Amino acid sequence: xxxxAQSPRYKIIEKRQSVAFWCNPISGHATLYWYQQILGQxxxxxxxxxxxxxxxxxxxxxxxxxxERLKGVDSTLKIQPAKLEDSAVYxxxxxxxxxxxxYFGPGTRLTVT
Amino acid sequence: xxxxxxxxxxxSVQEGDSAVIKCTYSDSASNYFPWYKQELGKRPxxxxxxxxxxxxxxxxxxxxxLNKTAKHFSLHITETQPEDSAVYxxxxxxQGGSEKLVFGxxxxxxxNP
Numbered sequence: 001x002x003x004x005a006q007s008p009r010y011k012i013i014e015k016r017q018s019v020a021f022w023c024n025p026i027s028g029h030a031t032l033y034w035y036q037q038i039l040g041q042x043x044x045x046x047x048x049x050x051x052x053x054x055x056x057x058x059x060x061x062x063x064x065x066x067x068e069r070l071k072g073v074d075s076t077l078k079i080q081p082a083k084l085e086d087s088a089v090y091x092x093x094x095x096x097x098x099x100x101x102x103y104f105g106p107g108t109r110l111t112v113t
Numbered sequence: 114x115x116x117x118x119x120x121x122x123x124x125s126v127q128e129g130d131s132a133v134i135k136c137t138y139s140d141s142a143s144n145y146f147p148w149y150k151q152e153l154g155k156r157p158x159x160x161x162x163x164x165x166x167x168x169x170x171x172x173x174x175x176x177x178x179l180n181k182t183a184k185h186f187s188l189h190i191t192e193t194q195p196e197d198s199a200v201y202x203x204x205x206x207x208q209g210g211s212e213k214l215v216f217g218x219x220x221x222x223x224x225n226p
Binding site for chain 2: 004031040041042043044045048055056091095100101102103104105106107
């Protein structure tokens with residue numbers, strides 16, 4: 001079984017630029033999560049999708065972050081404009097409707113200079 | 114909202130010794146408690162989890178105990194090996210469901226050969 005895929009793995013941008021991350025969950029997993037993991041901390045949930053609908057985006061900074069999962073499979077997370085404090089690893093995870101376990105992708109390490 | 118405290122933040126043990134990491138949570142409705150292992154630069158990987166209807170679960174050298182009354186749970190690793198060295202995160206489900214997780218800040222475990 002293929003795992004959660006993410007790209008790019010690394011991204012360096014200047015502040016005020018925009019960036020987009022892509023995630024492909026495990027086949028058949030209806031639930032998809034985006035997390036932000038700042039160095040030295042645990043993952044923090046940004047947004048949760050169930051199929052193509054948003055279940056929870058209460059911790060997503062909506063003035064600059066957006067995410068979509070149009071066909072209920074792949075998802076993109078966008079930051080526009082980026083700030084220095086957005087430097088982090090952005091992790092995507094997925095889970096099936098019948099299970100609780102969340103499986104993580106390798107993450108995208110974002111550096112904002 | 115749910116808060117998960119994790120201790121210690123760093124732990125150093127000799128190979129063959131046991132390691133114990135403790136977490137407390139605040140939401141009495143939490144019913145799912147996974148533990149993730151994250152090696153440097155890699156994705157978090159689920160190593161063991163426990164649900165609220167069980168007090169203890171074991172998988173080879175790894176065990177997790179849960180005390181719902183006190184709202185704390187612990188990870189126990191016996192006969193530690195150098196490859197156990199990593200950052201370990203506990204998490205607790207929120208809002209009574211088992212799909213959204215709040216993570217602790219992590220424990221960096223070092224096993225010295």
